Amino acid sequence: MCILEIFLDSACPLEIMEGLKTGFISGVTTNPSLLAHMKERDNIWTFLRSLCTETLPHPISIEVMCEDEAEMMEQSQKICRLGSNVVVKLPLTLAGLNVCRFLVSEGIQVNVTLCFSVHQALLAAKAGATYISPFVGRLEDYGENGWNLISEMRQIFDRYQFRSKILAASMRCSRHVVQAALAGADVATMPAKVFQELFHHPLTEKGLSLFKEAYQNLSF
Numbered sequence: 543m544c545i546l547e548i549f550l551d552s553a554c555p556l557e558i559m560e561g562l563k564t565g566f567i568s569g570v571t572t573n574p575s576l577l578a579h580m581k582e583r584d585n586i587w588t589f590l591r592s593l594c595t596e597t598l599p600h601p602i603s604i605e606v607m608c609e610d611e612a613e614m615m616e617q618s619q620k621i622c623r624l625g626s627n628v629v630v631k632l633p634l635t636l637a638g639l640n641v642c643r644f645l646v647s648e649g650i651q652v653n654v655t656l657c658f659s660v661h662q663a664l665l666a667a668k669a670g671a672t673y674i675s676p677f678v679g680r681l682e683d684y685g686e687n688g689w690n691l692i693s694e695m696r697q698i699f700d701r702y703q704f705r706s707k708i709l710a711a712s713m714r715c716s717r718h719v720v721q722a723a724l725a726g727a728d729v730a731t732m733p734a735k736v737f738q739e740l741f742h743h744p745l746t747e748k749g750l751s752l753f754k755e756a757y758q759n760l761s762f
Contacts, residue, residue: 546723549731551711553577555596557734562600571603571653571675571711571731573631587624594625603653603673605631606641614641622650629653629672634662639669646670653709660694667704673729678722679712688712689725696726716740 549569550561553576561567572593580589594602604624606617618630618641629651632638642652646669653673654666658681666674676695678688688710695708710722713732716739722730 546727547729548719548737549709549729550737551576551713551731551733553580553593554734555593558593558597561734561737562597567600567737569601569603569729569731570597571631571709573605573655574607587620590621591624594628598625598627601627601629601651603629603631603655605655606633609633609635609637611637611640614638615644618645618650631655634666634674639665642666642669642671646672655711658691660691660698663691663695663708664698667699667702667706671706673707673709675709675711675731677712678710679714679718681712682714682718689721692722692725692727 547568548566549571550558550567551571552558553572558570577586590604604621606614606621608614608617614632614637618632621630622628630645631653632642632655634654634657638654642654645652651672653675654669654671655675657663657666657674657676663674663676676688676691678692681688681691692708692710698704699706699708707728708726709729709731710727711731713719713722713730713736716736719730719732719736719740
């Protein structure tokens with residue numbers, strides 16, 4: 543039976559550790575924008591290596607920071623050396639898919655990111671990507687239906703038995719997580735704020751308050 547996996551989209555060590563402690567987080571995704579906010583780092587590669595160590599044995603996606611194919615290949619190999627739980631994150635471009643095919647042939651896990659269409663997803667699946675990340679929240683921002691994208695990906699992947707996992711990214715709120723699950727995503731990655739939203743509902747808080755008040759009126 544398949545169960546939706548929850549990944550944390552973060553480069554903050556404290557957020558990641560707190561998330562992993564809950565037992566609900568089974569992986570981590572990062573990107574250059576998130577890393578740019580971690581001002582305490584002295585050296586990006588030292589910082590990334592420490593993240594890989596802290597997240598073991600959970601997979602952590604680390605993205606290349608270049609567009610040229612030769613540079614991607616060189617940087618991907620450097621990323622691979624950061625830890626055994628590393629998933630190399632590549633853009634959904636021709637260069638990125640070429641590097642993806644090579645890394646997969648070497649037994650390396652790959653997350654192909656910035657997917658916005660079914661035909662892009664099909665190419666990434668044919669390249670053997672471990673994960674394919676449709677940015678559903680960003681599609682929603684542009685008035686497009688990201689959930690249809692996931693649903694169509696699910697149909698195609700199941701029909702042709704592609705092993706790539708659909709990793710729903712760009713989660714804006716807890717409702718997006720539900721929609722990703724309903725559409726058939728394998729994984730939903732989200733910021734810590736959205737992850738915390740999953741635990742809360744105003745009626746739960748109200749019910750607790752009422753129960754607490756009733757409890758205090760009991761005599762033992």
